[in-house]
Amino acid sequence: MDAISHLGNFFKICVTRALTQTYFSGWGGVEAQGICRDPDVSREKQIQFADDMQEFTKFPTKTGRRSLSRSISQSSTDSYSSAASYTDSSDDEVSPRDKQQTNSKGSSNFCVKNIKQAEFGRREIEIAEQDMSALISLRKRAQGEKPLAGAKIVGCTHITAQTAVLIETLCALGAQCRWSACNIYSTQNEVAAALAEAGVAVFAWKGESEDDFWWCIDRCVNMDGWQANMILDDGGDLTHWVYKKYPNVFKKIRGIVEESVTGVHRLYQLSKAGKLCVPAMNVNDSVTKQKFDNLYCCRESILDGLKRTTDVMFGGKQVVVCGYGEVGKGCCAALKALGAIVYITEIDPICALQAW
């Protein structure tokens, strides 16, 4: 079951990277041609701002508790290591919520699958650090100064070796962080354990139920004697939770950073309704996100995701890619390199010409 869910998730990574959400029908065409065989894709459940009442919309699915599917952040899912979570199958059945765990310093201010995996997770983080020189040089530049002293960041992102480097950088710069996962499948348990061992208040594990998902977010936000003053979100669920359950927290929030287009869309809805009372930054407005992450990272992950979900050969397959923007360009290049016959739909004449 885990493997199937995992694969379904990876397919979604590719789809969401290549297309805007409104373009899913285009990929339905791909499915019809036999490239997508994962039933979970069509059974995905999304949680989003539904209307001005800010109610959740939940589409019931057959998979029940395990079916919540979130958009995937590019940076956190590209490496091979992100795809693998080395879970000790012996404790699979016990919910982390039912376990009493402490790290080596005696703290139990976290909830992860298995704290004993911390050492292995640390090695993964160290490997990721080698490829994340900008953040590492930020740490060096701060040289023990704490430019983020006073920042209390509540975060909700994928929890992988790469995001761990980000979280630990924020901590190294003086921020206090409490973190949960924005996706119920993508957490690398060993990395979450390493963060917990390092003293980060992390609440996440791979294969959370929907109830677990919100419980983890709540544990991050709702803590006696600690109140966040910044939100770092990927998908908007955390922001929404704070908005719905703890609106007073916004009185202290200095700003929101949102990674995903979906989350930004939700923020725009709030803004239009006159309910966005703090500044928000759209990570996609960053040129490095658009021109590097969207293009090159999607170029790599599309194949990884499709291969994992379908296990088919792509040479000679007919593939439709909807949109030839940064993501579409990357995906097309990768698919063509495998010998697929790529069809592109595009409404922008310039992009359409580029695709020609």
Ligand SMILES: NC(=O)c1ccc[n+]([C@@H]2O[C@H](COP(=O)([O-])OP(=O)(O)OC[C@H]3O[C@@H](n4cnc5c(N)ncnc54)[C@H](O)[C@@H]3O)[C@@H](O)[C@H]2O)c1
């Ligand atoms: N999941 C992820 O990790 C991830 C990462 C990056 C981007 N994305 C998503 O991928 C999508 C594309 O991102 P991008 O950076 O390439 O955006 P982009 O704006 O560069 O490209 C989108 C392209 O789609 C075209 N388009 C719009 N409506 C169309 C339609 N009806 N039919 C055909 N083409 C149409 C546009 O003209 C544009 O060229 C975004 O929605 C973004 O959210 C996901």
